[in-house]
Amino acid sequence: MLKKLVPRQSVHTIYDIDANHLWGFGVRGIITDLDNTLVGARDPHATPELIEWLKQLQKMGFKVVIVSNNNHGRVSAFAEPLGIPFIHRAKKPTNGSFHKAMRLLGTNTRQTAVIGDQMLTDVLGGNRMGLYTILVQPISIQDEGFFTKINRRIEKWALSRMKK
Numbered sequence: 001m002l003k004k005l006v007p008r009q010s011v012h013t014i015y016d017i018d019a020n021h022l023w024g025f026g027v028r029g030i031i032t033d034l035d036n037t038l039v040g041a042r043d044p045h046a047t048p049e050l051i052e053w054l055k056q057l058q059k060m061g062f063k064v065v066i067v068s069n070n071n072h073g074r075v076s077a078f079a080e081p082l083g084i085p086f087i088h089r090a091k092k093p094t095n096g097s098f099h100k101a102m103r104l105l106g107t108n109t110r111q112t113a114v115i116g117d118q119m120l121t122d123v124l125g126g127n128r129m130g131l132y133t134i135l136v137q138p139i140s141i142q143d144e145g146f147f148t149k150i151n152r153r154i155e156k157w158a159l160s161r162m163k164k
Helices: 019-025 048-060 072-082 097-106 119-129 146-163
Strands: 009-011 030-032 063-067 114-118 134-137
Touching: 019 048, 030 097, 048 063, 063 072, 063 097, 097 114, 097 119, 114 119, 119 134
Parallel strands: 009 134, 030 063, 030 114, 114 134
Antiparallel strands: none
């Protein structure tokens, strides 16, 4: 079970992801978390740097979808101005939202990467599906909600067990 929490790749931020490597590996679609992955959990809009990063991905040929456990208001207010499809209340790590995202992307499991800041939602969900998982460090941990804080404690425990 603990192996399912280990990402294929770990980076500091999304900007450290080598998109050329992903493309060469056959990835064509990216499922990304929103809060603490793309922006801080309380940041309502994309930064200019994020907008440019997303444009570069699209120029390369990647398709992107945001998959978040957050509510419709939060996710739509962020994603719609960017013209990015999204799935809210995704119930990650369950498979349903990942299947739906791949249908939106037009990709299969070998062509899809998942980017997120949580091992128990993004990485576990992606690994269970056989997707290429990338763990980023959370942007603004102090703004996280109650359940995310619980997940972080469980992640810390799991990491300590993996090191033994």
